[in-house]
Amino acid sequence: MKKVTMADVAKLANVSKSTVSQYLNKRYEYMSEETRKRIAEAIEELGYQPNVIARSLKQKTTATIGVIVFNMLHMMTTQVLHAIEEECQKRGFQVIVCNSGDDPDKEKTYVDTLLAKQVDGLIVFPTGKNEDVYRCLVEERFPLVFVDRMVPGVEADSVLLDNFAAAEMAVDYFASNGYGRIAIVTPPLVPYNVPRMERLEGFRAAMRKRGMDVEERNIIAADPGALPEVLKQRFAEPKRPNALFAINDLTLMGVLRFVKETGIRMPDELAIINIDDVPFADIYTPALTTIAQPTFAMGKKAAERVFEQMDSNHADSPRVFRFSPALMERTWIKRGNGKEGRRNDEDS
Amino acid sequence: MKKVTMADVAKLANVSKSTVSQYLNKRYEYMSEETRKRIAEAIEELGYQPNVIARSLKQKTTATIGVIVFNMLHMMTTQVLHAIEEECQKRGFQVIVCNSGDDPDKEKTYVDTLLAKQVDGLIVFPTGKNEDVYRCLVEERFPLVFVDRMVPGVEADSVLLDNFAAAEMAVDYFASNGYGRIAIVTPPLVPYNVPRMERLEGFRAAMRKRGMDVEERNIIAADPGALPEVLKQRFAEPKRPNALFAINDLTLMGVLRFVKETGIRMPDELAIINIDDVPFADIYTPALTTIAQPTFAMGKKAAERVFEQMDSNHADSPRVFRFSPALMERTWIKRGNGKEGRRNDEDS
């Protein structure tokens, strides 16, 4: 099967390999109609398929980019990947997908492997802990784009959610609907997880701006699994929150489990909003208002940026692209304090 | 950066390229401790990274497999992909992911491209419409595994859900909980979509086995978007079903939208079960009982099979692997007919 090489085609068509090569690269300029046809026939007859590997070796370009993600199972990741793939498809590029599982060592190994495989660029959802690795890449002007998180200390293109805007959106949403005792719910806070910190900071800032202060115990940080218990504890204490801002979809699940287990009533006793749109938002009762990341646009931009970096040597300085979150308003907010409810039937 | 080649290392270490090559391939057998060390140092000093492309050209093997899926956004796909990636990682393989969007032409193009890129094997969630393409591969003993669907007329390894068992599971579940008027809900039926047809057939068989007959109007086929309306119509007719078997997660969404819009009460007036576990199953009220596909095991098996095909030339005849669905029982079934409820807190 794959034994058919350019030489075979050349022989059958009675021309030299070079001529076949010309033909394949569509440099028909000085080729006689005659030979062109003969070559075409030969290719057809032999079922010849060029060997891209050989071409790559010569041209030092593989039409392949590597994507390293820290969690393939996140919907956000899937959606961004989808957009990246689509964009690559347009340019005839392929995507090698690697899952680091948020393990910096694996991440490093993958970077090495992908470089060895001569990928033309790298899109990374970074663990955030491989500063040195990435700094090298940047220094060597290797096409690189970070998504979702960035790596502190590395100046590279980054495609991120505007986390401050998202947090502010959440606070605004609660406040304008009359919810005042707002708590933020997040996975454990770690300094190298930039979005998490930004969302918290954004939350603090937004609260401050509205003249509300954030009690420390209203910053509820726990792994999603432990969340129901942690929330129960918090709700046993005085001044229970009446609004929870879940920092991502996983956290939201923890919150909803808590809601279900305690039977707390949802628009009345407690309002919820979260970052990351979830597929069941509008079939849940009450429908869930969420803050969606424009995942498709983000993936597209990430791909576009690697391509731009590949195409230009005059390395313009790295840029950070902040994408605006979108409020997916779905809840009837109907409270005792007189505020009238409203509804918005946006579909994701 | 990438300019460092084996020749450079060889020069710096004062040996020949061959020796360096030996070293890299760990054929230390006849190598002096001395030179080994010198090479190691040279490599270190130059920051040499072998060029896998060159190796591939020589060895005719790329340590890469291609995966073509018809819908990257399906959770099932994501999960299987995840398992595949993990399995590949263990063997030092990489995965090129391609999304055909269920378009046979794109699918064909991808097969060609991946072959040109010399992937060592192919895992495909097929559109089902490229019989000829795949038949060629099989004839040439190219490592190939189908997942989720199979291609009629192509004898290749396939990793599938046991759709009959799944349908039977659904019927049993309803029947043993006292629901008798069972309808099946599915996307439009098309003959080349094997799982869909199998699920319907399995449903018919299971009903027959229990002495219940399937009225044609209890086979509700519609696109998820139109489903709420279609269901409303059906429920306006006499003998409305009291149990709906949704054939997949997308269909389930349509059903749940219908439930929400009509306010039909869920364990009492209507029971639901569906294929594909969904993340919100246990936070929904009432909790949803689902029939889960063992996606992880399926992905793992698919990868294992490509590897086995790669490793053995004595091509054993293609096998079809049917994976048993798992009942994720979460609903309190509590009906007026005296049946006692039960609960099962399995986590996905």
Added chain:
DNA sequence: TTGTAGGCGTTATCAT
């Protein structure tokens, strides 16, 4: 308009 020759970075086969 087409052919020749050299090279891309490795590996493999022999020598030495």
Added chain:
DNA sequence: ATGATAACGCCTACAA
């Protein structure tokens, strides 16, 4: 124990 040399399949001057 190590080194020359020829592939691998394609591309690209340059020559004819």
